[in-house]
Amino acid sequence: MNTSRPLFDTHSDWLAHTLACAGQECPETSMVLHDGTRILRKALGVLWITPPDLADNRHREALMVSAGIHGNETAPIEVLNGLVSELLEGRWSPGCPLLLILGNPPAMVAGERFTGVNLNRLFNGAHGRKEYRGEPEADRARLLEGVCRAFADTYPELALSHYDLHTAIRPSRRERFALYPYLEGRSAPPREQCDFLLEAEVETLLLQHKESTVFSAFSASELNAESFTIELGKVRPFGQNDLSRFGSIKQALRRRFQGQIAPGCDHATGQLTVFEVVHEILNTGDGFRFHIPDDVANFTEYSPGTVIWEDDQTRYQVGSVPEAIVFPNREVPVGHRVGLLVRPAHSPARAPAP
Numbered sequence: 163m164n165t166s167r168p169l170f171d172t173h174s175d176w177l178a179h180t181l182a183c184a185g186q187e188c189p190e191t192s193m194v195l196h197d198g199t200r201i202l203r204k205a206l207g208v209l210w211i212t213p214p215d216l217a218d219n220r221h222r223e224a225l226m227v228s229a230g231i232h233g234n235e236t237a238p239i240e241v242l243n244g245l246v247s248e249l250l251e252g253r254w255s256p257g258c259p260l261l262l263i264l265g266n267p268p269a270m271v272a273g274e275r276f277t278g279v280n281l282n283r284l285f286n287g288a289h290g291r292k293e294y295r296g297e298p299e300a301d302r303a304r305l306l307e308g309v310c311r312a313f314a315d316t317y318p319e320l321a322l323s324h325y326d327l328h329t330a331i332r333p334s335r336r337e338r339f340a341l342y343p344y345l346e347g348r349s350a351p352p353r354e355q356c357d358f359l360l361e362a363e364v365e366t367l368l369l370q371h372k373e374s375t376v377f378s379a380f381s382a383s384e385l386n387a388e389s390f391t392i393e394l395g396k397v398r399p400f401g402q403n404d405l406s407r408f409g410s411i412k413q414a415l416r417r418r419f420q421g422q423i424a425p426g427c428d429h430a431t432g433q434l435t436v437f438e439v440v441h442e443i444l445n446t447g448d449g450f451r452f453h454i455p456d457d458v459a460n461f462t463e464y465s466p467g468t469v470i471w472e473d474d475q476t477r478y479q480v481g482s483v484p485e486a487i488v489f490p491n492r493e494v495p496v497g498h499r500v501g502l503l504v505r506p507a508h509s510p511a512r513a514p515a516p
């Protein structure tokens with residue numbers, strides 16, 4: 163058995179170290195496990211793991227997995243930390259390069275979605291905008307982009323996947339779902355990615371309709387990764403998660419980390435239920451009125467003609483087929499997303515406005 167002490171000093175594990183050192187300088191340091199795995203702590207909450215033998219990488223892939231981009235979304239953080247502990251204990255060996263990220267340590271300590279600005283709106287270069295200058299989250303987004311780019315550049319011959327793990331503020335009629343960033347010219351994810359989602363019991367896929375500044379959109383557009391934001395349940399504080407509800411994502415990631423082949427089971431024949439985003443609701447500022455109640459669950463459906471939001475210039479009504487709300491949240495700054503309206507993919511197009 164290996165000890166995590168050289169990487170995490172006197173702290174018991176990666177998460178404890180990341181929380182204890184949030185906001186401090188955290189020099190790069192590395193250790194080699196008995197099996198030859200090299201673990202480089204690239205920055206606070208960022209581990210770059212190189213397998214004992216790169217030649218054994220049978221799927222020719224590299225994986226990036228992030229959690230805690232929002233500090234209060236703790237279950238995926240606990241899942242990822244648990245997998246790192248297993249690795250340090252020598253319970254399995256990685257089969258491909260891994261970049262594992264705990265996104266926003268100060269927000270994790272505070273138990274908040276973010277401390278200054280929403281980190282998951284600062285990627286794809288948005289961290290450089292004037293309004294975010296001096297915000298710690300802007301620096302973190304810049305750092306994470308740099309590390310991810312270095313990781314991708316190190317393995318140009320490997321297929322890169324990125325799973326950015328979240329939990330949602332609202333309850334959800336579909337407990338687990340993945341969002342697939344928009345890239346011009348592509349539609350559905352490749353079959354093996356769908357199989358991975360099904361293996362993790364993520365049975366709903368949401369196709370984004372335009373470019374954005376979330377982490378998964380950055381890795382998809384800039385690093386050519388197959389990337390997903392994955393919603394795994396509901397936001398709860400550390401220690402209050404029912405981790406049995408996260409067993410399937412943990413097992414699916416553990417398998418991918420080891421480079422094992424996919425289980426030959428029903429997943430292979432399963433189908434994701436696919437939705438597409440039809441409208442992104444933005445807070446338009448003075449006069450903006452959002453007509454969805456605060457406590458509504460994700461994927462609650464509204465019938466044609468329902469007025470969803472309005473301001474002094476615009477009134478948005480559901481089109482000719484029902485639309486469902488995802489991520490309703492009126493407490494966002496002007497210009498930010500208040501929610502998404504979605505419908506089953508390939509539904510008839512919106513009726514033209516009368």
Ligand SMILES: O=C(O)CCC(=O)N[C@@H](CCC(=O)O)C(=O)O
Pocket residue numbers: 232282328329330331332341376378391489490491
């Ligand atoms: O429950 C909510 O309102 C938000 C949950 C969450 O953090 N979702 C991500 C989705 C990112 C994406 O659109 O790919 C976010 O809002 O950043």
Ligand SMILES: [Zn+2]
Pocket residue numbers: 231232235328329
């Ligand atoms: Zn989140």
